[in-house]
Amino acid sequence: MKVLFGCLLVVVGTLLHTNAVVISEEEQMALEISGVMLPPKKLTKTIGEHLRAIRKFYPQMERIQHRPKWIPGELLLAADASAVQKLNSSRYGPVKTAEKVTGEEDSSSTFHVIFDKPYHPARLVERVQSELAIQEVEGNLIFGDGNDITYHPTAPTYATYTFKMGWGDCSSGCIYKHFWEFSVAPSEETVTVKLEKEYGSDLNNREFVKP
Numbered sequence: 455m456k457v458l459f460g461c462l463l464v465v466v467g468t469l470l471h472t473n474a475v476v477i478s479e480e481e482q483m484a485l486e487i488s489g490v491m492l493p494p495k496k497l498t499k500t501i502g503e504h505l506r507a508i509r510k511f512y513p514q515m516e517r518i519q520h521r522p523k524w525i526p527g528e529l530l531l532a533a534d535a536s537a538v539q540k541l542n543s544s545r546y547g548p549v550k551t552a553e554k555v556t557g558e559e560d561s562s563s564t565f566h567v568i569f570d571k572p573y574h575p576a577r578l579v580e581r582v583q584s585e586l587a588i589q590e591v592e593g594n595l596i597f598g599d600g601n602d603i604t605y606h607p608t609a610p611t612y613a614t615y616t617f618k619m620g621w622g623d624c625s626s627g628c629i630y631k632h633f634w635e636f637s638v639a640p641s642e643e644t645v646t647v648k649l650e651k652e653y654g655s656d657l658n659n660r661e662f663v664k665p
């Protein structure tokens with residue numbers, strides 16, 4: 455459970471909606487890592503190539519996916535309907551849907567706003583605050599823990615990826631975690647993948663995971 459802006463507006467968990475903008479795993483990773491407004495094409499392509507190479511050589515990694523930190527292109531907004539219209543007609547619009555999640559009919563409410571582009575929420579929040587003077591706004595964050603992939607660029611042509619398998623009460627941070635760390639080095643025609651390290655909880659403990 456989270457409290458938005460420390461006031462009366464309470465949102466429970468991540469808001470999920472069928473109108474969400476769907477992006478690929480590599481786009482989400484590139485967006486999170488770059489911290490720019492929209493998924494950068496070159497980094498998206500590089501990460502996609504790296505992940506495919508890792509999973510080709512280590513097919514057991516196919517069941518581990520990157521865990522998004524937030525849903526792109528979505529905001530939670532504590533304001534009235536005129537602020538939604540302002541967003542819709544701004545250069546960040548159009549707004550696909552704006553659903554009221556809490557609040558009285560005639561006072562300020564919380565809106566779950568979905569844009570038609572996969573904006574980085576932190577960048578969008580900054581711009582909405584400075585350009586549109588809408589202050590009480592934040593991203594649609596994803597809580598909990600679980601399997602994940604993190605990317606660490608170490609040089610322009612060399613990168614490290616950590617695959618994490620998490621299990622056991624992951625909603626409050628997994629009790630068990632097992633890690634595989636891969637280095638990826640593209641050469642002329644192929645990508646060289648090396649398992650550098652494997653560590654963490656014993657994978658045999660997974661039988662204790664409750665369904």
Ligand SMILES: *[C@@H]1O[C@H](CO)[C@@H](O)[C@H](O)[C@H]1NC(C)=O
Pocket residue numbers: 538539542543548549550551552
């Ligand atoms: C955004 O504006 C368009 C064009 O005026 C309109 O059709 C659409 O319903 C608006 N969206 C919302 C969520 O108000």
